Each structure stands twice: as C-alpha cells, then as structure tokens.
Amino acid sequence: MTRLAVLISGTGTNLQAIIDASASGQLDAEVALVISSRPDAAGLQRAAAAGIQTVSLSRAVYIEPWAADQLIAEQVSAAGCDYIALAGYMRKIGPELVEAFPQRVINLHPALLPAFKGAQAIAEAYAYGVKVTGVTVHFVDAQYDTGPIIAQRAIAVPEGQGLEQLTERIHAVEHQLYPEVLQLLSQGRVEVIGKNVHIH
Numbered sequence: 001m002t003r004l005a006v007l008i009s010g011t012g013t014n015l016q017a018i019i020d021a022s023a024s025g026q027l028d029a030e031v032a033l034v035i036s037s038r039p040d041a042a043g044l045q046r047a048a049a050a051g052i053q054t055v056s057l058s059r060a061v062y063i064e065p066w067a068a069d070q071l072i073a074e075q076v077s078a079a080g081c082d083y084i085a086l087a088g089y090m091r092k093i094g095p096e097l098v099e100a101f102p103q104r105v106i107n108l109h110p111a112l113l114p115a116f117k118g119a120q121a122i123a124e125a126y127a128y129g130v131k132v133t134g135v136t137v138h139f140v141d142a143q144y145d146t147g148p149i150i151a152q153r154a155i156a157v158p159e160g161q162g163l164e165q166l167t168e169r170i171h172a173v174e175h176q177l178y179p180e181v182l183q184l185l186s187q188g189r190v191e192v193i194g195k196n197v198h199i200h
C-alpha cells in the first residue's frame with residue numbers, strides 16, 4: 001500500500017481529510033508519518049489520535065533550511081514513504097529535497113494557479129474581486145507554487161459572499177480534492193510529461 005508522509009504547520013484539517021479517506025477505504029494509502037514545522041501545530045494531535053508517527057521540527061532547525069530538509073528526507077526514507085504531501089506546510093521546500101524525491105512531493109494550494117501564489121491566496125483572490133477561484137494540487141518543483149498541475153477544482157464566488165464563507169467553501173473543496181488526487185497517485189494513474197500531467 002502507498003505510504004504517505006504529510007507535512008503540516010497548522011490545524012491539519014487536510015491531514016484529517018486524508019486520514020479519514022484512508023480509514024474509510026476511499027483512499028488506498030496510509031499516512032505513515034506526519035512532520036510538523038512547528039511543535040505547537042494542532043495537526044499533531046490529529047496524527048497522534050490516529051496513531052501515526054510524528055516528527056516536529058523546531059524553529060532552530062530552520063536556521064539552515066537545507067538542514068531541515070535533510071532531516072525530512074531522512075525521516076521520510078526511514079518511514080518508507082512513497083510520497084510527501086504538503087498540507088498547509090508553511091516552509092519552502094528546497095531544491096535538494098525536491099530532487100531527492102522527483103515527482104514525489106505534492107502540494108495543495110487554495111487558488112487556481114498560476115493566479116494567487118503564496119500564503120494569502122484566498123484573501124488575495126477575494127480582494128481582487130475574482131468571480132471564480134478554487135483549489136490546485138500540483139507537484140512541487142524548485143520554485144514556489146509553480147510545479148506541474150495534477151488537478152484543479154473551480155468554484156464560483158457569488159455576489160455578496162464574505163471572505164469567511166468563501167474560505168470555508170475552499171477548504172471543503174480541498175478536503176475532497178486532495179484525497180482524490182492522492183488516490184490517483186497511489187493507483188499509478190498520474191504521468192508527468194514536462195509541464196503536463198496526464199491522468200490515465
């Protein structure tokens with residue numbers, strides 16, 4: 001069975017969605033390891049509650065960003081994980097880690113890339129006044145939010161909808177789409193040719 005390492009920094013609602021999808025059989029993959037960039041990330045409790053091995057990295061580890069990535073690479077290899085799924089991981093992944101796991105690191109982004117890259121995507125899309133936004137799952141490459149796109153799901157922004165409500169709706173889409181994409185990966189149905197990702 002496909003083994004996943006999930007990297008988090010915060011509440012871990014996407015981690016929870018992955019754990020739940022795995023438990024219900026919707027996802028034929030197991031979360032074998034959760035790594036947090038912060039010792040106080042609430043997502044760590046979710047991992048512990050599900051009996052998943054956790055590693056939490058301190059701020060000091062990130063003084064040398066490659067040192068953190070190296071530690072992550074070691075832990076992921078030791079746990080025998082096939083994929084590294086970023087789920088609200090708020091640190092940049094360095095090129096060495098990406099190269100160590102080619103087409104094995106994926107990210108979830110709460111906007112339709114290449115629009116609204118970065119950490120404030122939902123609020124920036126809302127402030128821009130977009131009528132359609134959504135969620136992207138993509139492979140991680142050496143840049144930020146630029147790797148080959150595996151899947152996107154769009155939602156309309158209705159007249160009068162507040163940012164809070166939009167944020168909730170985006171998260172609901174994330175909780176659906178991320179496990180779906182992980183399932184495609186674990187079934188070996190995802191092929192990358194240059195920038196293009198084909199689903200078989």
Ligand code: GRF
Nearest residue numbers: 010011012013014088108110
């Ligand atoms: C998600 O919106 C994800 O797209 C973004 O960070 C958020 C993580 O939320 N990168 P959670 O920790 O999974 O609840």
